[in-house]
Amino acid sequence: MAEKKKQSGGGIHFRRLIAYIVLIIISFLCLFWFYVLFINATRSNSELSAGFTAIPSSHLVENWVNLKNGTLPIIRGMFNSLIIAFLTATLATYFSTMTAYAIHAYDFKGKKFIFTFILMIMMIPTQVTVLGFLQLIDKMKLDNSAIPLIVPAIASPAVFFYMKQYMDATLPLSLVEAARIDGSGEFRTFNQIVTPLMKPAIAVQAIFSFVGSWNNYFTPALVLHDDTKKTLPILIAQLRNADWLKFDMGQVYMMIAFSIFPVIIVYLILSKHIVGGVTLGGVKG
């Protein structure tokens, strides 16, 4: 008996060792690319063509200045991306909370049907309607504008679903009732009592909507045509499209780093909320 116990104790240590080794290898595989990206962004074109090293060089600022003064309007692109992503996140979270509140707090005819309907359309990808979408915005004279990239966020079924789940768990209807007795109007109740209570859920979904919009390439590439309106992913695609061998590779790496590292930094600051917020739904790849 004692021997058996000892054996299983040894088994635990062995399994723990294996687990740590595998985890370290996987973490290395996740981080390696970004490390190489960082190193290469600090090296000049001639250093880069000399081969691979793991030690950073001193050309980070130089690459940045060259990139900023180059042909790609990256500062402009970043601002476009930021504005679109910020407005998308704001609209998506505010109106999804509102939609979820409508389903959560009121009883009306067709409520169940609408809820089921929203769940059913949650998984339908935007790509399948994009043809009609492009024709529509062309007719509405919204082609080459950021509006068709921002306004549709008002109807975000996945964000709605998360908000609904969160409300079911945390928002007691007695609170709404109490606000009514105190004479608060329905709209005011929603804005001043419900939204503050939903803050944690709004924060999580705002991050996801922001990142989703920031990284989105498919629709913006079809809608935006002017260089001054393009977002970062489109500029990355342009960089890929250009005769990149003639490019200063230091600048290419700098450009990639410029679109990746801001998200990583924000992620590291907020990672606790993000990793905790993943579990509730959404389409994946």
Next chain:
Amino acid sequence: MCPILKIKGAFMAKKSKVVRYNKWGYIFLIPFLVVFIIFQLIPLASTIYNSFFENYRSGLTQIGPNFVGIENYKTIITNGDLPLYFKNTMIMWILGFVPQIVLSLLLGAWFTDPSLRLKCQTFFKTVIYMPNLIMASAFAMLFFTLFADSGPINSLLIQIGVFKEAFQFMSHAGSVRGLVATMNCLMWFGNTTILLMAGMMGIDPSLFEAAQVDGATANQIFYKITLPLLRPILVFVMITSLIGGLQMFDVPQILTNGTGDPMRTSMTLIMYLNKHLFSKNFGLAGALSVYMFVITGILSLIVYKFTNSEKN
């Protein structure tokens, strides 16, 4: 007034008050429904409508729109495009999904195993989830530069003596597909791990304890208890991943510059759609969209059925 009427009157008043509140349910739904109808439902209808018309540009002349019935649907099947791109998409999805699910099950089991007591869990979870938030197009561009003929991976492999000369990653179907699958796997296994962990933590711990008392090994517990109880969430993960996989676009598009090289072996369905949208061949793009809509619709229904039966 007779008391019964009085009660009835009070009841009526209360009811009308409730109705007065409940109209706000409709009011709060207006933004969602209006935006949904304008930007998704109408486009969906006109996409379906377009799929029945011949409408494209041949050189400088515009052909159509002429009604052709289901000709577009037949064309993309019979000219071999749709089957080929569907096959490519599926191969790349499977190549990425299989390692992803194996890795996620393994990591999820380790993270939730109380007897293992792994340290630094937050660190590892943060690291494995990170690639999910990276801009897919930038990540693909990074891989493209890293795996270029004169890129750092090739020079590294030559330095340590794996290859004598640069391996042309971008000119072999296997390596391009492999790179796409690797990127997808890296970007999504953290997400899957966290989803599976939530499922594993939902399993009654007394089951594990009972199994341990009966002398089951860690492997037996995993295969005989964890895996069967995890089946609903595994199906959910697989189908949502399949829906996401069918939408695969950013990574292969940027990696191959939209060509799907070599020889269209890494061209996905959405890349093909994108190509038709740019060349303004609305008939074929419409037919392709409708096919995609039907497939994802069926898959969504399965997910919906599963998540609902789980709740009951």
